[in-house]
Amino acid sequence: MTEPILKVEGISKAFGALQASKGITLDLRQGEIHALIGPNGAGKSTLIQQITGGLAPDAGRVVFGGQDVTTYSTAARARLGMARTFQISSLAMEYTVLQNVVLGALGARGGVFRFFRPVMKDKALLAVARDALAQVGLEEFERFRTSELSHGQRRQLEVAVALTLKPRAFLMDEPMAGLGAEGTQRLMGFLDGLRAQAPILLVEHDMDAVFALADRISVLVYGEIIATGTVEDIRANPLVRSAYLGEEDAEGVA
Numbered sequence: 001m002t003e004p005i006l007k008v009e010g011i012s013k014a015f016g017a018l019q020a021s022k023g024i025t026l027d028l029r030q031g032e033i034h035a036l037i038g039p040n041g042a043g044k045s046t047l048i049q050q051i052t053g054g055l056a057p058d059a060g061r062v063v064f065g066g067q068d069v070t071t072y073s074t075a076a077r078a079r080l081g082m083a084r085t086f087q088i089s090s091l092a093m094e095y096t097v098l099q100n101v102v103l104g105a106l107g108a109r110g111g112v113f114r115f116f117r118p119v120m121k122d123k124a125l126l127a128v129a130r131d132a133l134a135q136v137g138l139e140e141f142e143r144f145r146t147s148e149l150s151h152g153q154r155r156q157l158e159v160a161v162a163l164t165l166k167p168r169a170f171l172m173d174e175p176m177a178g179l180g181a182e183g184t185q186r187l188m189g190f191l192d193g194l195r196a197q198a199p200i201l202l203v204e205h206d207m208d209a210v211f212a213l214a215d216r217i218s219v220l221v222y223g224e225i226i227a228t229g230t231v232e233d234i235r236a237n238p239l240v241r242s243a244y245l246g247e248e249d250a251e252g253v254a
C-alpha cells in the first residue's frame, strides 16, 4: 500500500481544563473519502484546524506527503497541496466565476497582484482557471457573478479554486450544510468522482451522505477517536451505537 498522504499522530489539544483533542491518530489514504463524524462539540473543528495549521497542537504531529508539517503555517501547508475547502467566505461574490478561479490560480503561483498587467489577460492563468472550471462542470458559468450561483455550485467553485493549487488532499468542512436534497445529491455525485483526483477528509453531519460516500469513517467523541473503519464496521460497532448514535437512534442506522 502506498504511504498515506496525511498522517495525524497522537494530536492533543487542551483549552484550559477542556481536553478538546486526546491523542488523536488517523490517516488519509490515496483514493479515499475518510469521513470524520461526531456529536456537536466532539472536537472535529479543533482537529481540522490543527491539521491545516490554524491551531498548534500541545502534543503530537501532522505529517503531510512524508513531511512533518506540525509547525508549518496554513499557507505553507496549502503550498504543499493541502486544500481546505468550503469556507465560502473565501469567494468574492461580486466577481465572476472565472475571476474567482483566476485569483485562486494567481495565489497558487505565489503571485502578487500585478497591477501593470491585467490578470484577466494572462493566457496561462486563464487556461489553468478554465481547466479547473471544466473539471468541476462549471465551464458554462464562467461569466456569471458568483452571487448568482446556487449554494451547491459555489461549493463546486470552491473546489475549482482549490484545484488550481494542484491539491494532494482535500479537507472539507460540512460541504452539505445548507444544501437542499437535490443540491446534496448533486454534490455527492461530484465528491464521489473527486476522490480519484485527491483523497478527501470529510467532516459532515449528514449521515446519509457519509454512509453513501465514505470509504472509511472515524468517530470522534469527547476529543477521542472511538472507532475507525468501513461503513459496515461503524454501523455494527456497539461503542459507536451507544456513545455517538444514541440508543434510540441506533436502530435507524442499522
Ligand SMILES: Nc1ncnc2c1ncn2[C@@H]1O[C@H](COP(=O)(O)OP(=O)(O)OP(=O)(O)O)[C@@H](O)[C@H]1O
Pocket: 015, 018, 020, 038, 039, 040, 041, 042, 043, 044, 045, 046, 047
Ligand atoms: N478557542 C477555543 N477556546 C476554548 N474552547 C474551545 C475553543 N474552540 C473549541 N473549544 C471547545 O472545544 C470543544 C470542541 O469544539 P469543536 O468546535 O472542535 O467541536 P466540533 O466537533 O467541531 O463541534 P460542531 O460539530 O458543533 O462544529 C468544545 O467543547 C468547544 O466549546
